[in-house]
Amino acid sequence: MTIKLSDLDKLQLLRGASDEALFAEADRIRREVYGDAVYLRGLIEFTNYCRNDCYYCGIRKGNRNLSRYRLDKETILGCCREGYGLGYRTFVLQGGEDPYFADAPHGGAVSDGDRRLCDIVASIHEEFPDCAITLSVGERSRESYQRLFEAGARRYLLRHEAASGELYRTLHPAEMSIENRKRCLYDLKDIGYQVGAGLMVGAPGQTLTHLLDDLHFMEDLKPDMIGIGPYLRHADTPLGKSSAACAQGLDKEEKLKLTLRLLAVLRIMFPYALIPSTTALGTIDPNGRELGLKAGANVVMPNLSPAEVREQYELYDNKICTGEESAQCRSCLEQRVMSAGYRIVTDIGDVKHE
Numbered sequence: 452m453t454i455k456l457s458d459l460d461k462l463q464l465l466r467g468a469s470d471e472a473l474f475a476e477a478d479r480i481r482r483e484v485y486g487d488a489v490y491l492r493g494l495i496e497f498t499n500y501c502r503n504d505c506y507y508c509g510i511r512k513g514n515r516n517l518s519r520y521r522l523d524k525e526t527i528l529g530c531c532r533e534g535y536g537l538g539y540r541t542f543v544l545q546g547g548e549d550p551y552f553a554d555a556p557h558g559g560a561v562s563d564g565d566r567r568l569c570d571i572v573a574s575i576h577e578e579f580p581d582c583a584i585t586l587s588v589g590e591r592s593r594e595s596y597q598r599l600f601e602a603g604a605r606r607y608l609l610r611h612e613a614a615s616g617e618l619y620r621t622l623h624p625a626e627m628s629i630e631n632r633k634r635c636l637y638d639l640k641d642i643g644y645q646v647g648a649g650l651m652v653g654a655p656g657q658t659l660t661h662l663l664d665d666l667h668f669m670e671d672l673k674p675d676m677i678g679i680g681p682y683l684r685h686a687d688t689p690l691g692k693s694s695a696a697c698a699q700g701l702d703k704e705e706k707l708k709l710t711l712r713l714l715a716v717l718r719i720m721f722p723y724a725l726i727p728s729t730t731a732l733g734t735i736d737p738n739g740r741e742l743g744l745k746a747g748a749n750v751v752m753p754n755l756s757p758a759e760v761r762e763q764y765e766l767y768d769n770k771i772c773t774g775e776e777s778a779q780c781r782s783c784l785e786q787r788v789m790s791a792g793y794r795i796v797t798d799i800g801d802v803k804h805e
């Protein structure tokens with residue numbers, strides 16, 4: 452079930468007459484569906500190679516000030532073993548669109564990249580049959596998504612980034628398109644994945660009208676998971692450089708507020724959705740993830756990547772949690788969840804459609 456809001460209602464909520472009433476309503480709805488549960492997802496950032504050049508992203512191909520890494524299968528399985536011991540029952544493999552794992556250029560044929568990625572997924576699935584495998588590795592052909600599903604992946608995170616073609620084009624190079632991004636999301640859904648869409652709040656040039664476009668798109672897609680966080684600049688990206696030069700856009704406080712309001716609106720519109728309180732929220736404000744939980748988020752994604760590569764997965768400047776061991780990260784988040792008034796649960800945490 453989804454709840455219909457008029458565009459006027461959406462805009463009024465985003466402009467925020469009263470945060471407290473909005474957050475209380477979101478919290479009420481979340482408790483109705485999920486109680487005080489907060490689901491854990493162990494995030495493994497397994498490669499920072501990327502063939503794309505998104506104008507906002509720190510691991511874009513054009514960033515030469517970054518040393519690149521790729522974890523091998525044994526290292527990834529080691530992360531999963533550590534995570535399993537810490538109670539994780541979902542592993543999220545996220546990375547850039549690494550050419551080493553790429554699908555065949557026009558779909559159809561199995562590529563070496565498909566084989567490598569399928570092999571990793573199948574090995575995790577075999578060793579941890581009671582765990583969910585989530586992938587977040589960008590745009591691929593339908594055939595490739597199908598193979599990964601058959602290898603054992605069941606969830607896929609692919610933020611649509613901007614449903615408006617006009618805004619999408621100012622954030623991405625010409626060879627990327629919102630049409631292909633949407634095609635991927637509908638293919639994934641059709642194959643049977645639980646699908647996550649989402650966007651960055653306060654991206655340069657983004658207006659409330661663009662956010663309405665995002666809400667309309669998600670009303671159509673009905674994503675199982677929704678990932679949103681504030682846009683944060685990275686100094687070695689085109690947008691990071693230009694926003695430093697002209698200081699346009701929302702300031703930190705405004706971005707935090709708008710992200711929290713959008714989170715609450717999403718919870719009200721999609722009562723069943725799994726919505727993480729993201730690392731970007733924790734980066735923009737030390738208390739950001741607690742505030743996110745209170746505004747309707749019900750997932751946290753502690754980092755399980757080996758400590759020595761964490762700094763190299765720098766999507767934006769000053770990303771938090773890069774210096775910690777996995778166990779520290781887990782207990783830090785547990786404390787935060789408890790202090791916000793919720794409870795970590797360690798089951799597999801599938802989406803609850805009624």
Ligand code: SAH
Nearest residue numbers: 507508546547548588589610682683766767
């Ligand atoms: N290659 C994968 C994973 C991308 S990184 C994919 O295409 O889905 C995961 C998310 O980080 C992106 O979807 C984007 O929304 C977010 N991100 C990237 N750069 C960011 C920045 N500068 N500020 C905030 N979030 C950012």
